[in-house]
Amino acid sequence: MRKLLLPLALIALVAFPFVAQSEYLLRLVNIGIIYAILAVSLNFVMGAAGQISLGHAGFFGIGAYTAAILTSGGSGQLFWPVFLLSGVTAGIAGLIIGVPALRLKGHYLAFGTLGFGEIIRIVLYNWREVTRGTDGIGRIPSPELFGFEFDTDQKYYFLCIAALMMALWLSHRTQASKYGRGFAALRDAELAAGTTGVNVTRLKILAFVVSSIIAGCAGSLYSHLVGFISPDTFTFEVTAQVLSMVLIGGIGTTFGPVLGAVFIIGLPEVLRVSKEYYQVIYGAGVAFAVLFMPQGLLGLLRRKTATQVPSIADGGAEDEISITDPAIERLRSPELATEAGRRDRVMLGIKDLTCRFGGLVAIGDLSMEVRAGTIHALIGPNGAGKSTLINLVSGVYARPAGTMTFDGQAVEENTSWKLADLGIARTFQNLRSFSSLTVMDNVLVGCRSAKPAGWSAVMLDTAASKNEEADLRATAEAALRFVGLWKVRDVPVSALPHEQQRLVEIARALAMRPKMVLLDEPAAGMNPTEVERLITYIEKMKAIGITVLIVEHNMPFVMRVADRITVLSFGKKIADDVPAAIRAHPDVISAYLGKRGVAKEVQNAVA
Ligand code: ADP
Ligand code: MG
Numbered sequence: 001m002r003k004l005l006l007p008l009a010l011i012a013l014v015a016f017p018f019v020a021q022s023e024y025l026l027r028l029v030n031i032g033i034i035y036a037i038l039a040v041s042l043n044f045v046m047g048a049a050g051q052i053s054l055g056h057a058g059f060f061g062i063g064a065y066t067a068a069i070l071t072s073g074g075s076g077q078l079f080w081p082v083f084l085l086s087g088v089t090a091g092i093a094g095l096i097i098g099v100p101a102l103r104l105k106g107h108y109l110a111f112g113t114l115g116f117g118e119i120i121r122i123v124l125y126n127w128r129e130v131t132r133g134t135d136g137i138g139r140i141p142s143p144e145l146f147g148f149e150f151d152t153d154q155k156y157y158f159l160c161i162a163a164l165m166m167a168l169w170l171s172h173r174t175q176a177s178k179y180g181r182g183f184a185a186l187r188d189a190e191l192a193a194g195t196t197g198v199n200v201t202r203l204k205i206l207a208f209v210v211s212s213i214i215a216g217c218a219g220s221l222y223s224h225l226v227g228f229i230s231p232d233t234f235t236f237e238v239t240a241q242v243l244s245m246v247l248i249g250g251i252g253t254t255f256g257p258v259l260g261a262v263f264i265i266g267l268p269e270v271l272r273v274s275k276e277y278y279q280v281i282y283g284a285g286v287a288f289a290v291l292f293m294p295q296g297l298l299g300l301l302r303r304k305t306a307t308q309v310p311s312i313a314d315g316g317a318e319d320e321i322s323i324t325d326p327a328i329e330r331l332r333s334p335e336l337a338t339e340a341g342r343r344d345r346v347m348l349g350i351k352d353l354t355c356r357f358g359g360l361v362a363i364g365d366l367s368m369e370v371r372a373g374t375i376h377a378l379i380g381p382n383g384a385g386k387s388t389l390i391n392l393v394s395g396v397y398a399r400p401a402g403t404m405t406f407d408g409q410a411v412e413e414n415t416s417w418k419l420a421d422l423g424i425a426r427t428f429q430n431l432r433s434f435s436s437l438t439v440m441d442n443v444l445v446g447c448r449s450a451k452p453a454g455w456s457a458v459m460l461d462t463a464a465s466k467n468e469e470a471d472l473r474a475t476a477e478a479a480l481r482f483v484g485l486w487k488v489r490d491v492p493v494s495a496l497p498h499e500q501q502r503l504v505e506i507a508r509a510l511a512m513r514p515k516m517v518l519l520d521e522p523a524a525g526m527n528p529t530e531v532e533r534l535i536t537y538i539e540k541m542k543a544i545g546i547t548v549l550i551v552e553h554n555m556p557f558v559m560r561v562a563d564r565i566t567v568l569s570f571g572k573k574i575a576d577d578v579p580a581a582i583r584a585h586p587d588v589i590s591a592y593l594g595k596r597g598v599a600k601e602v603q604n605a606v607a
Helices: 002-019 023-048 056-071 076-101 106-126 153-175 178-188 190-195 200-226 236-249 256-270 272-292 296-301 326-330 334-338 386-393 416-422 439-446 455-460 463-482 498-510 528-543 555-561 579-584 586-593 596-606
Strands: 346-357 360-371 375-379 401-406 424-426 516-520 547-551 564-569 572-577
Touching: 002 153, 023 056, 023 153, 023 178, 023 200, 023 236, 023 256, 056 076, 056 106, 056 200, 056 236, 076 106, 076 200, 106 236, 153 178, 153 200, 153 455, 178 190, 178 200, 178 439, 178 455, 178 463, 190 200, 190 416, 236 256, 236 272, 236 296, 256 272, 256 296, 326 463, 346 386, 346 547, 360 386, 360 547, 360 564, 360 572, 375 386, 375 528, 375 555, 386 516, 386 547, 416 424, 424 498, 439 463, 439 498, 455 463, 463 498, 498 516, 498 528, 528 547, 528 555, 555 579, 564 579, 572 579, 572 586
Parallel strands: 375 547, 375 564, 424 516, 516 547
Antiparallel strands: 346 360, 346 401, 564 572
16 A cells, blocks of 8 residues: 555646646645745754754745846746756855854744844845845746746646755755764754764754755745745745744654645635634644644654663673674774773873853863773762863863863864864763664764765765765664664664663764763663673773773772772862772862761772
8 A cells, every 4th residue: 555655646746737727726836835845945954953943034035036136037048047046045145144053042043043034035125226125026937948938837836846856855865864863963962962073063054055055946936936026925924834834744854844835835725714714723723733743744644653662681781792893893993903002191181171160160270181091080079070071071161271182182172073083982971862863873973984975975875875874884783782782773762761871872972983981970870780781881991992081979880990080079189099099098088978988888899
């Protein structure tokens, strides 16, 4: 039955304009398709990349006016080059908007883009020499190809369908590729995306530019369809309508926006009897959809299947890889493989690092060294500055003062994905999984190929792109097997218990082939069996040459695994020594451990 669905749909698509006899209906459908393209484009930036944009009427208008200005009164053959040019001008506007928008998030971004849309509308009204203001621009020719004119709605329909197919294909290929995973990571947990090596800036700009190119092309289609345009068409109402299409259809899905367009454009036709109530019904409908169907119509249509999470009570032991497995090389930085003998060098060096939050000194003049290939623990009471230090080293916070070296190189970089590229990977104290992705896809976000395929290769799904994907998957498999999660690879990460999501973060970090891994309280919430397993993983990391900096409260655990311990209190280093000496350190016992009982626990652990 499903097999028949696609051919039937295609036949229906092709037959429609010949069956539909009413010019009105055909015009409505063509406008609907153009809006669907706009919705696909908005979904690209909002659904896929999670960046709210309320300026879409602006990009649509720029595309429409580019086409109108350049072809008005001219030949229909101009349509083709100008169609592309409309995409380009809107794309440039997207770039101009995208760059400052990088600094804005959430509501601020929404307002910023809303302002952009308004500015475009005002320019269209007032730049009379070019746009002819309220008079509008007419005599926009019908497209012409080898003498064939697309001069009726019936003919134009096929142009619109072709453009919609292209937009859908672009959106689908993007979502199915490494770019789609990057977008999802950006949307679900931007900080973690950055520290996992995703170039957040580039992806955001890419999302804005591609989205506005598509919107610009839709604008050009619109101009040539209606033949006359004026600024009244490109108001916020367009944006609001397109936004409802995306929300009602299913944000973040490939076909949802199209479904939403059918609904929003079709609904007023069905509701015609009560035209005066239409606005009310429409508004209530959108509110209902947003409140009660977060997945949109497409989410309702999809069969709900409860996720079966395979049990990994045995820790997935049979799937685990040992350090002698050749696949382990996929996780080991090539630089570590050749330098295993130089374990004594300094991997991370920090000097006079200070970080303030208002009046609070979270880290004060801190200097410390972490030696390569060791497990270095960072302990201290709550609020001592441990997580802040990890955030500074991984580029989540900018380093205001102090110097940092990594593997012998001075580090000027403050950007998280650049630090990730240097070989610094991390996990988070508060889980930051890419919650809409599967376990496998979470880990894949961290994987990099030695031969990355370019954007066009990925869109065309060439052999090079397929090879890259296979390579990335093999690395992700090694990382998942490292921590015994192979069995749950296809489960949505959010279906896993928290302790296992922590392991997913570790696998994601290992997939980056890091030189150093920063673990912020990885054992939080784990039972003793799980902690034991975690210890074996951390020791396995050390065995393959990875330097580990671990923040942990579980003292027996720390005393067992750590080669060296740094103790922080109120942002100051109060001790830095081997575990046996830390146990006996009077300052540590009084300042940090305080209570006798804890001190005793520490002593027992080391004894
Ligand atoms: P911990 O050692 O428990 O990980 P943190 O590094 O999280 O401690 O916090 C150190 C101090 O800095 C705390 O007093 C905390 O409230 C403060 N702090 C941490 N991050 C921020 C922030 N982003 N803004 C303001 N204060 C912060
Ligand atoms: Mg902390």
